[in-house]
Amino acid sequence: MSGELSRRDFLGRSGALVVSFGAAVIGERLMLAQGRGGGTPRSQIDAKQVDSWIGVGADGRVTAYSGKCELGQGIHTTQVQLIAEELAIPVDRVTLVMCDTSISPDQGTTSGSQSHPANFNHENLGLACATAREALVGLAADRLGVPADQLTVSNGVITATSDASKKVTYGELVGGKKLSLALNPNAKRKDPRSWTVLGTSVPRVDLPALVTAQFQFVHNVRVPGMVHGAVVRPPEVGATLVSVDEHTVSGLPGFIKVVVKKNFVGVVCEKPWQAIQAAGKLKPTWAPGTGITPQREFYEALRKQPSRDTRVVDSGDVDAALSRAATVMKATYHHPYQMHGSVGSSCAVADVQADRATIWSPTQSAYPTRSGVAALLGLPADRVRVVFTRGSGCYGLNGADTVSYDAALLSQGAGRPVRVQLSRKDEMAWENYGQAYVIDQRVGLDRDGNIVAWDHESWSATLGNRPGYETPGNVVTGMLAGFQPAAFNPRVPAPPPSGRFDNGSNAAPSYVAGCIGSACGGTGTVQSERVITHTARSPFFTGPLRSPNRLQNTFAHESFMDEIAARVKADPVEYRLRHMRDPRLIDVVKAAAKAANWTARLSPRASDGAIANGRGFACVLYEGDNGYCAMVADVDVDKTASPDGMKNQIEGGALHGMSRALGEQVTWDDRMVTSVDWRTYRSLTMGAEMPVVESVLINRPDGEAMGAAETAITLTAAAIGNAVFDATGARLREVPFTPERVKAALETASR
Numbered sequence: 030m031s032g033e034l035s036r037r038d039f040l041g042r043s044g045a046l047v048v049s050f051g052a053a054v055i056g057e058r059l060m061l062a063q064g065r066g067g068g069t070p071r072s073q074i075d076a077k078q079v080d081s082w083i084g085v086g087a088d089g090r091v092t093a094y095s096g097k098c099e100l101g102q103g104i105h106t107t108q109v110q111l112i113a114e115e116l117a118i119p120v121d122r123v124t125l126v127m128c129d130t131s132i133s134p135d136q137g138t139t140s141g142s143q144s145h146p147a148n149f150n151h152e153n154l155g156l157a158c159a160t161a162r163e164a165l166v167g168l169a170a171d172r173l174g175v176p177a178d179q180l181t182v183s184n185g186v187i188t189a190t191s192d193a194s195k196k197v198t199y200g201e202l203v204g205g206k207k208l209s210l211a212l213n214p215n216a217k218r219k220d221p222r223s224w225t226v227l228g229t230s231v232p233r234v235d236l237p238a239l240v241t242a243q244f245q246f247v248h249n250v251r252v253p254g255m256v257h258g259a260v261v262r263p264p265e266v267g268a269t270l271v272s273v274d275e276h277t278v279s280g281l282p283g284f285i286k287v288v289v290k291k292n293f294v295g296v297v298c299e300k301p302w303q304a305i306q307a308a309g310k311l312k313p314t315w316a317p318g319t320g321i322t323p324q325r326e327f328y329e330a331l332r333k334q335p336s337r338d339t340r341v342v343d344s345g346d347v348d349a350a351l352s353r354a355a356t357v358m359k360a361t362y363h364h365p366y367q368m369h370g371s372v373g374s375s376c377a378v379a380d381v382q383a384d385r386a387t388i389w390s391p392t393q394s395a396y397p398t399r400s401g402v403a404a405l406l407g408l409p410a411d412r413v414r415v416v417f418t419r420g421s422g423c424y425g426l427n428g429a430d431t432v433s434y435d436a437a438l439l440s441q442g443a444g445r446p447v448r449v450q451l452s453r454k455d456e457m458a459w460e461n462y463g464q465a466y467v468i469d470q471r472v473g474l475d476r477d478g479n480i481v482a483w484d485h486e487s488w489s490a491t492l493g494n495r496p497g498y499e500t501p502g503n504v505v506t507g508m509l510a511g512f513q514p515a516a517f518n519p520r521v522p523a524p525p526p527s528g529r530f531d532n533g534s535n536a537a538p539s540y541v542a543g544c545i546g547s548a549c550g551g552t553g554t555v556q557s558e559r560v561i562t563h564t565a566r567s568p569f570f571t572g573p574l575r576s577p578n579r580l581q582n583t584f585a586h587e588s589f590m591d592e593i594a595a596r597v598k599a600d601p602v603e604y605r606l607r608h609m610r611d612p613r614l615i616d617v618v619k620a621a622a623k624a625a626n627w628t629a630r631l632s633p634r635a636s637d638g639a640i641a642n643g644r645g646f647a648c649v650l651y652e653g654d655n656g657y658c659a660m661v662a663d664v665d666v667d668k669t670a671s672p673d674g675m676k677n678q679i680e681g682g683a684l685h686g687m688s689r690a691l692g693e694q695v696t697w698d699d700r701m702v703t704s705v706d707w708r709t710y711r712s713l714t715m716g717a718e719m720p721v722v723e724s725v726l727i728n729r730p731d732g733e734a735m736g737a738a739e740t741a742i743t744l745t746a747a748a749i750g751n752a753v754f755d756a757t758g759a760r761l762r763e764v765p766f767t768p769e770r771v772k773a774a775l776e777t778a779s780r
Contacts, residue, residue, distance in 0.1 A: 076134040079164075079210040082114070082157035087204030089185045090122045095154055096136025098128040098393055101422040103140075107230055108154060114219055114226040115158035117182040128395040128417030138394040138495055140425075140573060159216040161208060168202045191709070247418040250378045250389045252446040256285060257301045258439035259308035261294040262455055263509070265570055265700040267318025271293065278307040287311065288442030291511035295435065297443040301450070321568040323699045328363055328467050331488045334565035339525035341533035341560035342543055342551075351559035354473025358593060361469050362585040363763040366462040366695035368704070369574055370712055371421035374456040375428030379436035380446035385412045390433040391420025397497025398430055402437050405501045405510065424685075426461040426572030430496045434506035454705040459505050461572030462695055464489045468585040473557070478597030480608055482557035483541050487582065490567035505570050517566045527710035535576035535743070536560050538586035539650055540608040552611035552650050569695070569702065575685060576743040579651060584764060587647035587747030591632065591754060600629040601646045601751065611650060613657050618648050622657035632751075633758040643756025647747040650739045658740035662748035684747025688713030692765050711765075 074081045083093045093112050099105035105125060113120045126132060128139070136153065142281035162182065170177040173195045180187050187202075189195035221228070238244040263270075273294060277286045283303035288295045294313055298304040322330045351357055380388040386406060392398040395415045403410040420429060428451050440447040452731070466489045473482035492514060494503040499515040501507030508514055530543040530550030537543055541558040543551020551558075576583075594604035602622045609615050621627075634643065648659035660683070692711035696704040704710040750761040759774035 033544055058551075059733070068637055074132070074134055074644055076136075076153070077212055078206045079157045079161050079212060081134050082154055083116075083208075084207075085161075085165075085199050085203050085208075087200045089118070089198050089200035089204070090124065091116060091118060091199075092124045092126065093126045093154065093158075093508045094129075094133045095125060096134045096395065098139040098395065098417045099419060100139060100393060100422075100424065101419070103233065106233055109233055110226045110229075111155050112158055114224055116129045116162050116185070116199075118185040118224060120231055121487040122185065128415075130395050130399045130413075130415045133395070135396040138397060140393055140495075150672075151404060155218065156212050156214070159218050160213040161212055163213070163216050164208060164210050165199055165202055169197050170595055172197055172202070178214070183613050199676070207357060244419075246373075246421040247389055247391045247747065248373065248376045248377070248449070249449060250418060252378055252380055252389075252448075254381075255378065255448055256297055256299055257304045258288075258295050258297045258436065258442065258443075258447045258449045259304040260435050260449065260451070260455060260506075261296065261308050261311055261313060262459055263292060263315055263318075265315075265318050266321050268292075268315040269318075271314040273311065273313045275311075278311050281307050281310065281337070285445070286443045288439050290438060290442075291509065292430040293438060293506060293509040293511075295439045295442075295449075297439050297445070297447055301448075305452070311396050318700070320699050321697065324697050331465070331467055331490060331565060332563075333489070334490070335519040335521075336563035336565045337518065337520045339520075339533065339562045339564070340523035340526050341536050341562065342526050342530060342541065343559045344557050345559075347484050347557050351471065351484065354481055355597075356474040357471060358474065358589075358596060359469070359471040360589055360592060360762060362588060363466065364468075364581040364584060365693075365764060366458055366465045366571075367574060367689055367693045368457060368462050368695055368710065369423040369427035370693070370710060371423045371427050371456070373421035374451040374453055375432040375460075376420060376448070376450040377429070377436040378446065378448045379433070379440040381406060381437055381440040381521040384408070385414075386437060386440075387414045387416065388433050388437060389416050389418045391418060391429040392433055392496070393426075394430070394495050394497060398433055399495035399497070401430070401501050401504060401507065402434065405434055405507055405512070406441055424575035425463070425577065426495060426574070428456050428460045431459065431461075431505045433511075434496075434501070434504055437535065438506065438510060444740040457710060458702045459570070461493055461505075461570045461574075463574030464491060464571050464578060464581070466578075466581040466585075468582065470585055470589045472589070472593060474593070474597065478599060480540065480555050480593065483538060483555045483559075485536060485538065485560045485585075486563070487536060487561075487585075488563045488565065489578070489581070490565040491571045492567040493572060494568040495572065518558055523561055531772050533560060533562060533582075535582040535586070535649065535651070536562050536578075538582075538590070539611075539614065539648065540586075540590065542610075552609060552614050554608050554610055569697075575682070576651075578738075579649075580686070580689070580743045580746065583647070583743045584746040584750070587649070587744065588750050588760075588762065591645070591747075591751040592760065595632050595754070598631050601632055602627055603629055605646070605648060614648065614650050617657045617659045621648070621661055622646070622715040625661035625663075627661065632755040634755055641756040643752040643754065645748040645751030645753070645755055647744040647751065649740065649743050651743060656740040658744060660741065660744040660748045662752045680741070682741035683745055684713065686742035687749065689742075690746035690749050690764055690766055692767065694765050 083091055085091055091112060095108055097104055109120050109123045109125050112123050166180055166187060173189060175189045175195060179190050181190055182643050185199045186196055270292045273289055278284055278296060283299035285297040285305055288297060296304055296307040296311060298307055309757030380387045384407060388402055390398060395417050399413045399415045401409050403413045422759055432451050434447050436447050436449040439449060466487055468487045471484040472480050475481050496504050500512050502514040526545050530545050537551060537560045540553035540555050541551045542549045542553055542556045588748060590605060591601050594601045599771060602618065606615060606618060645662045652655050695702060744765050754760050757775055757778060759778040761774055763770060
């Protein structure tokens with residue numbers, strides 16, 4: 030890239046991101062291949078068999094099956110590239126079916142930036158293709174009478190190197206027949222240095238359909254005999270149903286039925302607007318809940334709740350090291366509940382019959398959703414089919430699973446296929462929010478300003494989970510229908526850490542050694558370390574939101590690291606490097622600084638006019654083993670992202686992180702959530718609010734594949750907050766950075 034980064038006027042102005050990625054994290058683009066129903070059900074899906082992953086037709090085309098879902102992040106294309114590369118065929122000869130429980134292998138949930146590692150590194154799709162290629166070459170050797178090591182494969186044709194007339198196609202060898210092969214863990218994968226498809230940016234031909242409104246989302250699913258449903262949620266948290274008077278809506282046009290199960294209430298009508306009107310006119314009688322802690326008191330109350338405590342790492346000498354330290358610094362950081370805020374509200378279609386059910390769902394968890402819906406309906410899991418059908422993007426756990434349960438209950442109650450699309454209010458008031466956090470940090474410094482002890486303690490709250498885990502009550506609709514959420518069992522005190530070091534969703538900062546016994550698995554140099562987390566019961570349903578918990582922890586770590594560097598009068602980048610020992614993270618930090626033309630200096634810088642300019646730095650090894658990223662944010666304070674698909678993920682993550690840093694927070698009173706529309710929940714808008722983001726990629730083709738989607742968003746709040754401090758000397762310790770909070774911080778800094 031050019032030496033000078035381009036700039037654009039805005040609070041965030043411009044940024045540089047650097048990510049280090051394994052060979053298989055590539056660009057992405059290709060038309061989605063899965064049809065509405067996803068194909069013909071296969072009687073047995075054994076993930077250890079090649080036939081469960083791929084099939085070769087008589088024409089040489091390959092149909093492949095994956096349990097990882099395309100959510101807009103582009104993994105459909107990268108998986109097609111993987112298949113084409115390993116089988117040596119063009120990408121246009123690959124049809125990929127994703128996340129249909131009747132024909133796709135069970136790969137759990139599409140989350141945590143694990144789709145690439147799952148199919149590139151492990152015994153899944155990539156290995157199945159490599160196994161098939163070697164077997165096909167063996168079959169060709171027998172047919173052509175040529176040793177296998179004297180054959181080459183290109184475009185699905187196997188040819189003798191000594192005689193080009195001796196050749197045979199995949200289709201001629203096995204077209205339409207099963208391969209009947211077990212995955213061979215020793216099958217030789219393609220050398221990254223010989224890649225011709227992977228490592229390139231394949232155009233995403235789905236984009237024209239997306240931007241011209243021709244793409245078929247779950248909202249467009251139509252089933253013969255389908256009718257429409259709408260839900261009626263309780264008016265406050267904890268309210269219970271007393272009665273429903275069906276006569277208030279039974280005479281309305283198109284009315285079919287009111288469906289009630291415990292505290293779940295819904296209406297089914299012939300048309301969507303009829304269902305919406307009926308839901309609005311139906312006035313159930315509710316007994317009030319017990320109330321919830323008002324928002325203004327929440328953070329302090331969170332510290333006092335019964336909690337399940339975890340000791341991520343504890344060297345046992347932190348208190349002693351702090352008492353000996355030349356200087357002790359401490360700070361507290363706050364992060365609110367935030368929502369996914371999908372622009373299109375969640376939608377699903379269910380066709381529930383007496384002995385079977387089919388659900389068209391935008392879930393990220395096809396098989397777990399199948400298990401949850403089966404329990405909800407009282408059916409065996411093998412009688413429920415979930416067909417993933419793309420919906421609104423969310424990168425986590427919005428209303429996709431909840432609305433799938435809604436549609437299933439309404440279809441079962443009405444005896445008809447039912448489509449449900451949530452209202453804006455029901456989507457935003459009842460989705461699974463990203464967790465709120467309070468984080469206390471303390472460090473001890475020696476006389477040279479080096480960190481000799483780090484103490485981290487956090488409080489958060491959770492309720493619910495993805496579908497299929499433990500109980501249907503982990504999903505909002507399941508709880509309303511009478512299933513209890515998973516039991517919450519406090520654990521105090523936290524047991525000592527054991528086994529292999531796990532950074533606890535980045536609760537352990539990048540600067541600690543992560544030592545458990547004699548084994549140190551962290552990326553830093555600080556060996557006096559203590560990281561304790563307290564998890565309480567949340568008043569609201571919570572769930573993964575892009576970079577779940579990692580973002581909150583990293584905001585605190587990287588903000589605090591900047592505060593420490595300023596205190597000891599050190600350059601923020603140099604100070605970070607001083608406390609790192611992971612070579613890849615060091616390389617990423619240096620590359621980001623170089624790309625942003627970082628000049629070593631102290632922070633905050635002196636203002637030279639009406640507009641104060643600042644630069645902030647942040648870095649992370651996501652989850653301790655799943656993606657390196659560093660970020661530089663340039664901020665102006667006025668008086669009044671390689672292969673294209675990976676850059677899209679990184680830069681999109683940075684923009685999403687900026688929205689969450691600057692405006693997003695769930696609000697509530699003592700009864701219910703009050704941020705239920707776009708006026709009351711502030712998100713970054715398109716156009717003038719969008720900053721320029723530039724990314725630099727460091728390709729490491731010999732490394733394992735790692736995720737990219739959640740690395741950049743993890744850093745954004747800290748980088749922006751550090752840049753504001755650099756520009757003004759005002760420290761922001763609570764997200765979001767609203768104008769009121771920025772003003773208060775500026776006033777505090779000026780005293």
